[in-house]
Amino acid sequence: MGGRATGKGERGAVDPRTDGGPRAVPTMRDIALLAGTSQSTVSRVLNDTPTRVPIAIETRERVNAAARQLGYRPNPLARGLRGAPTMLIGAIVRDITDPFFAGAIEALSTEARGSGYNVVLGHAHGSADEAMELATVLETRHCDAIVLLGDMQDQPQLLADLRNVLVPVVALWQGSSPLEVPTVDVDNAAGIEAGLEHLVGLGHRRIAFVSGRPLGDIRERQAAFETFVTKRVGPIPEGYIQHVSNNPTGGEDALAALVELPEPPTAIMTSTDTLAVGVLHAAHARGRRVPEDLSVVGFDDIQLAGHTIPALTTLRMPTREIVARGLKVAIDLARDGSAAPEPRVDLVTPTLIVRESTTPPA
Amino acid sequence: MGGRATGKGERGAVDPRTDGGPRAVPTMRDIALLAGTSQSTVSRVLNDTPTRVPIAIETRERVNAAARQLGYRPNPLARGLRGAPTMLIGAIVRDITDPFFAGAIEALSTEARGSGYNVVLGHAHGSADEAMELATVLETRHCDAIVLLGDMQDQPQLLADLRNVLVPVVALWQGSSPLEVPTVDVDNAAGIEAGLEHLVGLGHRRIAFVSGRPLGDIRERQAAFETFVTKRVGPIPEGYIQHVSNNPTGGEDALAALVELPEPPTAIMTSTDTLAVGVLHAAHARGRRVPEDLSVVGFDDIQLAGHTIPALTTLRMPTREIVARGLKVAIDLARDGSAAPEPRVDLVTPTLIVRESTTPPA
C-alpha cells in the first residue's frame, strides 16, 4: 500500500513536508484544525456549497489559506462513496492493437481530460472469459459512464453485462446500433460511396472489396459496397469480396487470392488502411504496380497512410468529431440519469483524400 | 451518477431484478439480512479473512449463496477508503499517438489485467499545464502505482510532481534513469550496435542517423551510434545526424536533407520505425531505390514494419517483456512500500530482424 497507510498516526495541522519521508495526506479535519473551525465548514467552503446564508468571508479566507498551505487535495474515494461522480470514463476497446483504435483512445483521453474526466482502459481483445468481467470491472470501478469503441457483437457475455450496468453506455464505431445505447459512428455508406464514386469516375468497373471480420462498421461498409456496385456496375463476380483478418498480413492474403482470379480486379477498396498496407505490399511483391496496374482505396487515413508507397487514397475518419460527440452524450447522460438513454444514432461523414494509389485503369 | 444514487430508499434483501428500472446495488448489509447473519461475518466470508478460528462452514455457504443470488459486487470505493489497494495502475504516456506507445499501452493493459489491475490513462502529450496536473490526478485517483511510458525530461513540472507522489513509480522507455525510480528499458546501445554491425558487415561505411528529439531512449541510441561509428568507421561527416520530429514526415524531411549532402550516405539508421517509413517514402519519391541505392534500418518493429515497401530491417522491441518486468516491480513495490524503491535499471536486449531494406552498398 505504499505510503498511504503509513501516515496514520500523525494527524493534525503539521507542515506537510517535514522531511523526505512520506508525508501524511492532509484531510479536511487537518484544515479545520489549522483554520480553527469545524470540518463541515471546511467542506462547505472548499465546495462552494450554495448555502442559503453565505459563509463569513473571513472564515472562508482562513479555510482557503489553510487548505493551500497544507496542499490539500480532496479524496475522490470518499467523495465517490457518498455518491458523487467519480469523473472516470470507462473505455472498452475492441482491439487496442489496431492503430486506428489506439488513435481513438488518444482522442478520447484528450477530450475527456478537457472535461475533467480520466479514462480507465479495458479491452475486449481475445478471450471471452476476460472480456466477460470487463463491464463488471468498469462498473465496479464506479465509472460515471462507459464508452464502447468498436463492435462487440461477438462478445455476447459483455453485451449482456452491459445491459445490466447502471451507468450510461455509449457506443462508438459499432455500426448501426443493434445495441440499445446511443451510438456515434462514421457514415460508412457515405464513405464507401465516395470511394467507389471516385473509382468508377476514374473508369474502373472491376472493383473488389477486402475486409476484416464483418462486424459493425465493417459489415456496413461491405453492405454499402455491394449495394453500390450492384446498382452502378453490375453483379459482383465470385471472389471479389475477400474476408481476411484485419491486419497487413490479411491484406496480403486477400491480394494473393484476388490476382489468381480469372478476371482480376483493376481496383480494390479495403475496409481499413491497415489492410490496404498489406495489399500494397503484396502487390509490389508480385510486380503489380500501384496505381498503374491496380488502384487501391483505404479507409481511416491512419498516420502512415500518407507515407505508404504509393501514398494511399483513403477516407479520412473524423475521429475527433466522433469521440467528442460520443463523450458529450456520455457525460450528459452521466450528469442527468433521467435523460432517457434514447437509442439514437449520430453519423459523421468521412472525407475522401485522394493521393497516389488511384488512377484510371490501363 | 446515473442510477447509483437512485435506489437509495429500497434497501433490503429484495430480488435485484424486479423490473427494468435501475436496481439497487446490493451491499454487504443486504447479504447479511438475507443470510440472517451480521454484516461483518459477510465481510469475513467474502474476503476469506484468515481468522484465527474458522467460520462455520454452514454460515459460509449461506452467505455465499446470498451473495450470488443478489449479484453482489464489492464497492472498491469503500475498500479504498479503508486503505485497501485500489488495483489501479496509472499510466502516463509520453505520446499515445505514437503507434509504438499505443502498443505498449496494450501490453500494459493486458498484463495488468492478468494481475487483477486496471489501467488509468494519462498522457503528457503537449501542453505543460495539462501534464502538470497529471501526476496529481493519478495519485488523487489513488492508483496503487504509476507507470511512466517514455521519457518525460521535457516536462519538469510532471517530474517534480512525481517526486512528491506517495505511490511507487516505475519508468519504462525513459533511457538510463536520471529519475530516481526503478527503470526497465530496451538495451538501446546493444540494439544500435547490432544494427550497425549488420550494416558494416554488409560493407557500408557512409552511415547516417535519423532521429527524433534526443530524449531518453533516442538520446541513447544516438550516443551509441556516435560511439560505434566513430570507433569502427571514423569521424561522422557533417549532416549525417538528422534531428526531425518523430513521425513519417520527419523521416521524409531527413531524407531530403541527406540526399543533398556532397557525399550522401549509403545506409541510414533511424531511431524508430515511424521515421523509417518516412525515409522509405521519400527515397521512393526521389527515385532512390531501397535497398539497392540505400539501405535502411529501423528500430521497434511495429506491426507495419514487415509490410512496408520494401519490408523493413529493424530491431525488434521486446515490448511485452519490458512491460511485464516493469509492472512486476510496480506491483511488488505497491504491495510492500518498505521495499526501498532502489533506483535500478533493468535492460532487455532487442533482436535484429533482417528483412529487405538492407543490402551491400552498390
Add this chain to the structure above:
DNA sequence: CTGAAAGCGCTAACAC
C-alpha cells in the same frame, strides 16, 4: 453563519 452528528460500504479490532 457555523458546529455536531449521521452515514456512504467496508474492514478490523474487540467483545462474548
Add this chain to the structure above:
DNA sequence: GTGTTAGCGCTTTCAG
C-alpha cells in the same frame, strides 16, 4: 464462531 463497534474522508441534514 460470530456479533458489535469504530472509523476511513467526505457531504449533508439538523440544530443552534
